[in-house]
Amino acid sequence: MLTQFVYSTQDFVRDVLQKRENRPPPSKLDSLIRDGWTDRMDRGLFRYHLGDLETRILPGSNGYVAQLNVQRGIERRKPQEILSIQQEFNPSQFNFNKINAEEIMFEIMKDTCGGRDVPDDQLPQTCRMVVLINVSPLEFGHCLLVPDPSLCLPQILTRAAVQVGIESVLLSSSPGFRVGFNSLGAFASVNHLHLHGYYLDHELKIESSLVKPLIPEKNFFRIQDFPVGFLLYTESEEAETAARTICGVTDFFVGENIAHNLFLTRGCPPSGQMQTAKERCLRKGVRIAIWPRTSCFGAKEESAFNVALCELAGHLPFKNKKDFECTTEREVISIVQKYLLPDDELHKLEEELVKHLLTH
8 A cells, every 4th residue: 555644834844954963863754765765776666776876076166066877867768859848748658657656655745634534535636746766866865756647737837746845845854855846848858747856965055055135025036156047945834835936936937938947955044145154054944946948849968967957956967977077167057058048038037027926
């Protein structure tokens, strides 16, 4: 029988620090992912065995975390042909209703009934998320969070999916648990709504990068550091409100046919000025970074790495040893820059987006 993890706000881990010492024990969510993922690795359900990845921090101010993962580049399923950001779900193509059932680790849903007994058929199905292994993992614990697969939703974010994504980060006691989303045209490989989750036990610059307020009352900011994008910050009490704002942003992008990537991670409260070391270690809340970018439809892949949710956040899974060993920070910036919107386009988009969020 499939394990169900029903959580409430009481399960959120509120006091997390970006420190290697005195870390709290794994939360219930962490244990479900770690145990389920390790069990399926031991049983050979992945396309390749993933051990400890060779890792190096690229010299430079961005602190890029480079990892060598040759087998993912070779073994992963060929991405679907994507022709539009608003492409409809196609049941004849690969989707998560066609996977081996043993790849599913558990279901996660929020207790919205305050502990009251409610018949199963009255549970809000929008909160049900299936958590399955990514058979071509890029790091330990790499899983996919799929809102009720039977709904056959295309790869366009919903408020419920965003909220569970935010709350998954809050349910983990590890500052290294990350959640992300690639839209169609932004290197999503399957047109069936899903988010990625995985552990990366290295600090990323996005966790504490400086920001400029755009709509302070919505905790909505512009990321000042490269790559420039948008950022929303939330703590546990405001997750639902944050999800509504995020969907306001992504719905606007979809309506304008703008591809986008999201990266959700524990991070320190946003600031426009340098913070103390103690402030930079705080991980009480979640930072949601959103990058609008140029669309890639059937585009040639980069030889070193593709620019999607991980790479924009500063985590670089390399496909070959030469690029892993030789690529410099300057070269990474040059590759990433090709996929970002030009400055004038981004500035115009920012003005329209702020106006949209203030009137909706």
